[in-house]
Amino acid sequence: MSNAELYGKGVFTTIAMRAGEPFLWEKHWRRLVRDAGKVGLDLAQHTEESTRKALDERTIRNGRARITFSDESESALWGGDGATSIRLSIITAGQRVIPKSFRLTISPFSVNSQSPLSGVKSCNYLENILALDEARERGFAESIRLNERGLVTGGCMANVFWTRGSRLFTPSLSTGCLAGTTREFVLERFDCREAEADVEVLRRADAIYLTSAGLGIAAISEFEGRELRVDEHPIMRALDRM
CATH class of the missing domain: 3.30.470.10 (Aminotransferase class 4, branched-chain amino acid transferase, N-terminal domain)
Structure with missing residues (x-):
């Protein structure tokens, strides 16, 4: 074999x-x-x-x-x-269908930022799929995975961005997050801070977005039971201009 x-x-x-x-x-x-x-x-x-x-x-x-x-x-x-x-x-x-009500939760499965596969899009992807299945079994569309230090890394199948006031943020690569191509595209076009942030930062966020090749850029409507504004931040129109 x-x-x-x-x-x-x-x-x-x-x-x-x-x-x-x-x-x-x-x-x-x-x-x-x-x-x-x-x-x-x-x-x-x-x-x-x-x-x-x-x-x-x-x-x-x-x-x-x-x-x-x-x-x-x-x-x-x-x-x-x-x-x-x-x-x-x-x-x-075909393109992935973005749910009208995009509900997001926290995954119970952490990311090991010290793994040799950290940040690598390898075919050993079952852990991500199991984390996604667990979220969907609870009625959510996706979940945020934290690393061993409790820092936000991203979704099971996507990178994450969030806003607080007028500032845009995303996890830094040091957290073990994937260096997504759509993530890189956004960073090249917006003033965005790469941060090491715990989940409380997301709980205080004004808006949350997931990005991937399959999703494009999707706004989250609910995080951990809290409704979020699906605003017209310029990030939502970034792909339309290409």
Whole structure:
């Protein structure tokens, strides 16, 4: 059996497709290469050009595409000969539906900011899925995960931003949050402070937003039972201008 099957060894990214073009392609490719290096994947046989060509052949105009590089080499712990085999796979789907009432809670499952997979979008993603399932079983659309120090990292499947007065904030990468491509897009366009903040800061926030390639930028209507204003902060129109 392969390292991907046994250990989830691989990396992926989800890209928003807009009018047939992969949005923020350069950012996604840069992160794929970086994350592949962190988990020990050699992408030498998959160039940026060949990967982009494979994506273009999917012919999806509007929606999302997931690009995955997985280690199909046989595990050395189970008699593998050490031969390298990295597989590229691409799946596509329509855009995610944003719930009209976007309710957010706190996850009971913490993030280990000292993990070697911290900040890596690896195929070992079951922990995030279980955290999301737990939130949905309680009637919420998403949940905020804290790290081992009680600091906000982000959602199960998204980065988080919040406002207090006129200021915009997001967790710093030191918390163990994912360096999301939409997060990077927002940081390049707005005066935003990257902060180490505990959950009480979110409880006092005027507005909360989740960002990801699948969601775009979504405003939260309720956090931990407290209704939030779904205001017209410029962040909500950032993607419309592209």
